[in-house]
Amino acid sequence: MESSNDTLKVLMASLQRLLKEKVGPQAGEIDRTDTFPRDIWRAFGEIGVMGVAVPEEYGGLGLGFDKLCLVTREIARVSGSCAAMAFSPLFGIYLLLHGGASEAQRRAWLPKLASGEEMWSFCLTEAHAGSDAMAMKTTTTARSGAFEVNGVKQFISFAGEATKYIVVSRLPQVEAAGKPVGIVLIDANAPGLRIGKRDEKMGNRGIPSAEVIMEGVRIPRERVFGLDGGARELFGIIVRRERIALASWAVGVAMGAFEYALNHTKIRQQFGRPIFEFQAVQMILAEMFIGISSAIGLIDKACACLGRDEEYGEIYGSAAKALACEVVVEVTGKAMELLGGYGYMKEYPLERMVRDARGFPVMAGTGEIQKWNVARNLRHDRYRF
Ligand SMILES: Cc1cc2nc3c(=O)[nH]c(=O)nc-3n(C[C@H](O)[C@H](O)[C@H](O)COP(=O)(O)OP(=O)(O)OC[C@H]3O[C@@H](n4cnc5c(N)ncnc54)[C@H](O)[C@@H]3O)c2cc1C
Structure with missing residues (x-):
């Protein structure tokens, strides 16, 4: 075995x-x-x-x-x-x-x-509900023996390619219990679901992003998760993992940029020696390395808490996401500068990495929202070093 x-x-x-x-x-x-x-x-x-x-x-x-x-x-x-x-x-x-x-x-x-x-796509964001996701308007209502979903989600990754859409929506049926969230699963070819405006993105290109429009989409009861009021908790389980995995994704881009730049500084000669030999360049590389390694450490800590220590672990997921996204922007920017003019040219991968990096602080909850979440946990002493 x-x-x-x-x-x-x-x-x-x-x-x-x-x-x-x-x-x-x-x-x-x-x-x-x-x-x-x-x-x-x-x-x-x-x-x-x-x-x-x-x-x-x-x-x-x-x-x-x-x-x-x-x-x-x-x-x-x-x-x-x-x-x-x-x-x-x-x-x-x-x-x-x-x-x-x-x-x-x-x-x-x-x-x-x-x-x-x-391939399943996750649909949370709406035009007027981004960071304030719970201000969403998409609603799933019980109607003649089934459920009907109406609403418009935007900036949805994989829209148009996905075979199913996981849609976070209001669920009036459980709203009385103060837990208004439901999560529903809709087939891409369900009548009433269509893809709207496709986004032209700065980075992360090749992965489609678009509006997902639902007008009277009928789904059976077994496609509605959270009818017992448990969807809020489920939502927490999913987004806690989303943040950590996204941090890891961001760190990967930072690593790629760092390695490319490190290699370049060892080959590129100016003033008769590799530019790596200049202490100012070494300091930049050292800072990049420290940032990446710190983010990896936080991600590992956040992963270790999942499942067995979720209550104390949440703070690390948000901290990891916030740090990794600052690191990737910083590191890709520095890496581009270390390549000089080559870094600015599309012939080299650094300018793509710089553009890709810019999406991370926005996706899966912005840096401010992650830090707010860190503070929310601190208020209740939900942390352990
Ligand atoms: C490349 C990419 C892929 C994406 N993929 C998906 C996807 O697959 N599915 C999906 O559902 N969504 C997706 N999104 C959307 C993303 O999750 C949202 O863009 C994000 O949650 C921010 O929402 P917003 O754009 O409405 O910004 P807003 O919420 O309007 O925020 C604007 C600014 O205000 C700040 N702000 C807002 N509230 C506060 C506060 N209380 N305190 C301090 N600052 C605050 C924010 O930090 C930000 O700087 C994607 C976005 C991008 C860029």
């Missing part, structure tokens, strides 16, 4: 090969053309990238959430956009594992998420 260490080794070897032979060479083109690379999605599916955190009994590799973060980070070193493919399955996986899904639903869908046959 293979141990999880062996499984991870095999996965990482296949992944490194794929990154070298396919993802790396295509990364610039994906960015330039802003086209979703289905061939890479399929190749990731074949080696198990999307099934890293899916338990083995449901067709995944069963390596756990921390390895989902690791794999996301490794891909991000080469292509920030392609790392979204390793990151995105977490929404479906934790919805099904923790969301009161039936065993039949888990057996039906988790293997498909693991293989990449299905």
Whole structure:
């Protein structure tokens, strides 16, 4: 029997090969053309990238959430956009594992998420409900024996490519209990669901982003999670993982930029020596390294708290997300400067990394919201060093 260490080794070897032979060479083109690379999605599916955190009994590799973060980070070193493919399955996986899904639903869908046959998109943001997500207007109401969803979500990653949409909505049926959230699962081809305006993004290109419009979309009761009032808790479980994985994704981009710049400083000669030899350059590289390593440490701490110490762990997830997103902006900017004029030219990957970096502080809750969440936990002494 293979141990999880062996499984991870095999996965990482296949992944490194794929990154070298396919993802790396295509990364610039994906960015330039802003086209979703289905061939890479399929190749990731074949080696198990999307099934890293899916338990083995449901067709995944069963390596756990921390390895989902690791794999996301490794891909991000080469292509920030392609790392979204390793990151995105977490929404479906934790919805099904923790969301009161039936065993039949888990057996039906988790293997498909693991293989990449299905791709699920997470729909929370609305035009007037971003940081204040609970101001959302999308509503799921009981109507003649089923449920009906109405609303418009925006900035939705993978919109148009996804096979299902996980939609966070108001659920008036449980609103009386003070827990107004429901999470519903809608097929991409459900009547009444359509994709609206597609966004032209600065970075993270190749991963589509668009409005998801729902007008009278009918879904059966078993596609509504949280009818017992538990969706708020489920929402917490999902977004806590989202923040940490996103931090890891951001750190991967920072690592890629750092390594590219470090290598350049050792080769690039000015004033008769490699620019690495100048102490001012060394200080910059040292600061970049310290930032990246600190963020990795916080991510590891946040991962370690998940599941067994969630109450105390939440603060670390938000702290990790806030730090990693500052680090990636700082490090990619510095890396670009260390390349001089080359860093500014599209022929080199640094300017793409700088643009990719800018999305991280916004996605999955801004830096201010994460720090607010840190403070909220501090108010109740929910931390442990
Ligand atoms: C590349 C990308 C991919 C995305 N993918 C998805 C996706 O797949 N699904 C999805 O649902 N959403 C997605 N989003 C949306 C993202 O989650 C939101 O953009 C984000 O939550 C911020 O919301 P907003 O844009 O409305 O900004 P706002 O909430 O309007 O914030 C604007 C500014 O005000 C600040 N601010 C707001 N409230 C406070 C406060 N109380 N205290 C201090 N400062 C505050 C913010 O920090 C920010 O600086 C994506 C966004 C991007 C950029």
